[in-house]
Amino acid sequence: MSHSAAAIVLVACTLGTYAFRGGVMLLLADRTIPPVLERSLQNVGPAVLAALTVSLAVSGGGGSGVEIVPIEMAALGVAGIAAVWRKNLLWTLAAGMVALWVLAAF
Amino acid sequence: MQPAALPCGAMSTGHHSDARFGLDRKALTDAVPLVIPAIPFGFVLGLAIAESQMPLWAAWLSSPLIFAGAAQLTMVTIAGTASMWAIISAVLVINSRHVMYSAALAPPFRHQPRWLRWLAPFVMIDQVFALATLRADDPPASFRRYYITIGILFFSVWNIVVPLGMVVGPIIPLAWQLDFAPVVMFAGLTLFAVKRVSAGVAAIVGGLVSLATAALPDRLGILIGAISGVVAGAVFEEWLNSSDSRAQDEPDPTGSLEGAAP
Numbered sequence: 001m002s003h004s005a006a007a008i009v010l011v012a013c014t015l016g017t018y019a020f021r022g023g024v025m026l027l028l029a030d031r032t033i034p035p036v037l038e039r040s041l042q043n044v045g046p047a048v049l050a051a052l053t054v055s056l057a058v059s060g061g062g063g064s065g066v067e068i069v070p071i072e073m074a075a076l077g078v079a080g081i082a083a084v085w086r087k088n089l090l091w092t093l094a095a096g097m098v099a100l101w102v103l104a105a106f
Numbered sequence: 107m108q109p110a111a112l113p114c115g116a117m118s119t120g121h122h123s124d125a126r127f128g129l130d131r132k133a134l135t136d137a138v139p140l141v142i143p144a145i146p147f148g149f150v151l152g153l154a155i156a157e158s159q160m161p162l163w164a165a166w167l168s169s170p171l172i173f174a175g176a177a178q179l180t181m182v183t184i185a186g187t188a189s190m191w192a193i194i195s196a197v198l199v200i201n202s203r204h205v206m207y208s209a210a211l212a213p214p215f216r217h218q219p220r221w222l223r224w225l226a227p228f229v230m231i232d233q234v235f236a237l238a239t240l241r242a243d244d245p246p247a248s249f250r251r252y253y254i255t256i257g258i259l260f261f262s263v264w265n266i267v268v269p270l271g272m273v274v275g276p277i278i279p280l281a282w283q284l285d286f287a288p289v290v291m292f293a294g295l296t297l298f299a300v301k302r303v304s305a306g307v308a309a310i311v312g313g314l315v316s317l318a319t320a321a322l323p324d325r326l327g328i329l330i331g332a333i334s335g336v337v338a339g340a341v342f343e344e345w346l347n348s349s350d351s352r353a354q355d356e357p358d359p360t361g362s363l364e365g366a367a368p
Contacts, residue, residue, distance in 0.1 A: 013168070013181065025209075044200075044202050045305075047335025049200075051315070076290065096290035
């Protein structure tokens, strides 16, 4: 990635994020957002995070193509169980990574 | 980071401020349970920045400027395999949920000075929102002190931990496969974010569509999956509402509709 592309990404993401965080508060302080939009926004997080997880989990070496590595999928399964059980990100990370290391050792 | 992982129930809602200090000590106490999980996340982000194909200066500056964990992790992870526009779109889609926070916190900020209304959005992350919402009815001066305290705390911790991960990252052996850590983090965040049935539908559809479109160039599958998931969640919710209202119109022989999703 070139320096100029990185600079554009950084500026656009900074301004866009600020606009999302401050927009309603600064410009529409006396109005509320429509309930339909609000409900949809509540589902943005789960939808995009799931899409992102899958996209990263199945991408091949160097990020191109599709490659499903069984031990990585198993490690993600262990991490998922830990996430549901402990409801804690540190436990989830530890469980997923330890599972990956153990499975890779065999 | 997603608010689902936050132990909000553990927070105190009583008003307290210490006039001798500029910072609200009660706010610091409230924030500790939320700061602790942010530390490993920031560290993993630092490691990902060290391995990213994005220039180091730009990836590092995302911490003080964008200050949004999941979006930053996405940006540095897909840099190099996605185009500039795909990265910007992905980051903005992830951060669009902040519109909701902005709307929810607009009432308490109506009584705040202009300088705070302009500065506050910089630090309006999931955790700050979760804590500040509980203080929305406080008097303006104590709300201000509370918000500034938690804002400074999270901003400082994040901007210490992320560079720490960047420094340590390059000396960690490749065999540790820490490039897999962001995937695990995202999987956990997804599960934490699902708090309603419609969110579950959004996540499942988002994931499946992303899988079906994974071979597309430019990581387009992420955006297509995300949009499909949001639409599926909205359609499901609409269907649930319409079947609820139909059920209410008809006589209910059991006399109970408890347990129906909102």
